[in-house]
Amino acid sequence: MGGALSVLTGEVGLGKTLICRKILSDFSAADTVKTAYLLNPPQDFGYLMVNVIYDLTGVRVKPRSGNNHYLVEELYRILLEEAKVGRQVVLIIDEAHRLPAEVLEGVRLLTNLETSKQKLLSIILVGQPELDDTLSRRDLRQLRQRIAVRCRLKPLGRRQTREYVNHRLVSQSGNKGILFTSPAHWWLYRLSGGIPRRINLLCGRAILAAFAGFAPKVTVGHVRRASREIEYGSG
Structure with a gap:
């Protein structure tokens, strides 16, 4: 990555943490x-630095009030x-949309850590769309x-949702996707909005309901x- 700063955003349930x-x-x-990797990072730059150093070394340094320079060093x-x-x-910071602007400014300073030959730290910010709003300030x-x-x-999309469901069925049970009727696939897409987490929940409940009623298909x-x-x- 060579010292790049990257940003990944998306709504809840789209699989951001899975990608991480x-x-x-x-x-x-x-x-x-x-x-x-920081999940739910502290909203204070000093404590964020403490967590980064701990994740890299296993050593927990103590923050000093009002002085973060030594942590950067x-x-x-x-x-x-x-x-x-x-x-x-x-460095991957998940749930980065929760970070205040002043902490994000501190993250920017970390991108300056370099030698005469190379950048030393690559950073990936991951969060909900609110992160895009904050970064536009x-x-x-x-x-x-x-x-x-x-x-x-x-x-x-609708077709992608069907392919996703079929893939999950094949990978988990060897079923080739014939378990759901075509109208059921359409309603699954409509009710889930194409959000993988919702798709998973709906599929699990729907399959249980079908099995409980001895139905051949969902x-x-x-x-x-x-x-x-x-x-x-x-239920």
């Missing part, structure tokens, strides 16, 4: 990358050590200018019943 875990899994197999020392052995450090324009890659996850009635149960918390 996939990235971490891929990087863990590489000797040339070391990662730090400690991180810089760690990054230099990793660079000496040929490792790039990647005028006082964060310098941070915005550092963004090299920007991705926005979108809900699945029908529209099963899907709509599943939606009502999820909405009202019954």
